[in-house]
Amino acid sequence: MEKPQRKPNRIAGYDYSQSGAYFVTICTQGRKKILSKINVGTPLPGCPQKPCVELLWHGEIADQYIRQIDAFYAHLSVDQYIIMPDHIHLLITIHDGNSRTGVPMRTSEIARFVGTLKRFCNKEYGENIWQSRYYDHVIRNQQDYNEIWEYIENNPTKWVITKEMIQM
Numbered sequence: 001m002e003k004p005q006r007k008p009n010r011i012a013g014y015d016y017s018q019s020g021a022y023f024v025t026i027c028t029q030g031r032k033k034i035l036s037k038i039n040v041g042t043p044l045p046g047c048p049q050k051p052c053v054e055l056l057w058h059g060e061i062a063d064q065y066i067r068q069i070d071a072f073y074a075h076l077s078v079d080q081y082i083i084m085p086d087h088i089h090l091l092i093t094i095h096d097g098n099s100r101t102g103v104p105m106r107t108s109e110i111a112r113f114v115g116t117l118k119r120f121c122n123k124e125y126g127e128n129i130w131q132s133r134y135y136d137h138v139i140r141n142q143q144d145y146n147e148i149w150e151y152i153e154n155n156p157t158k159w160v161i162t163k164e165m166i167q168m
Helices: 057-067 109-125 142-167
Strands: 020-027 036-039 052-055 076-083 087-094 135-138
Touching: 020 109, 020 142, 036 142, 052 057, 052 076, 057 076, 057 087, 057 109, 076 142, 087 109, 087 142
Parallel strands: none
Antiparallel strands: 020 087, 020 135, 036 052, 076 087
16 A cells, blocks of 8 residues: 655745744654643632643753753744653744855754754663654744744643543
């Protein structure tokens, strides 16, 4: 039986090493929920409480490497991120992408970042826990950036609401 053709998720001709902002999602293999737990406390009357992300061992290691990224990439910053139970969302900005060489790089900065993060984490885990691919989205303008920022910030709440809807 033939495998279905995957639709390319990259913009044709776009240089993914150039300066700009990118939304990246990295998932665990089989969507195993090993990175964190989403906890919901009892809210005080009139003061709803947002769900809280509690990092598990795998998530703590991923968090450690995400926080250290500027030690490896001087021209890349992680502006916002969330470690969910089975995936990580990151809002990444590349500053002065290929102005260092003037020639587009063969491997995009985003792909190098994701590969480095996965490799460092897997070395500590003693196994590969990640899907081989990842999702990325080029941030096109300030409104897109703001919407992605809010999406990342509200992802734990969305997770809880979705989980409750499934249980109904």
